Amino acid sequence: MRIGLLGSLEVVSGGTVVWVGGARLRALLVRLALDPGRVVGVAALSEALSPAGGPKDPAHAVQSLVSRLRQALPETVPVESVIGGYRLDVSADSFDVHRFEALAREGRHALRAGQAELASRLLRQALAL
Secondary structure, X not given: OEEEOOOOOEEEEOOEEEOOOOHHHHHHHHHHHOOOOOOEEHHHHHHHHOOOOOOOOHHHHHHHHHHHHHHHOOOOOOEEEEXXXXXXXXXXXXXXXXXXXXXXXXXXXXXXXXXHHHHHHHHHHHHHO
């Protein structure tokens, strides 16, 4: 499973592109993806979905959107309900943005260690994302 956040949002599961329709559903997925495997509180999700102030009952609005997101995503992308919020239970390696950060970090370390060829390869892989 792979979720692309750099550029257009793209979810790929089993080689098939999964369409996540609607700006609010995509915003919810992106916000959860920024903290993979960690609980994101309802307040943070509500702020991401409605930065200018949202509905009177943000917990209910987020719950409704999470339900719709679960229907849109394959079972391999579990959105878990936990006390105080929700968690996207996938590894950080599933997201291009996290792979980019890891490759860039490794490339910088290789460069500082005098391994220019390795640094070049790692940084090119990061930029390709």
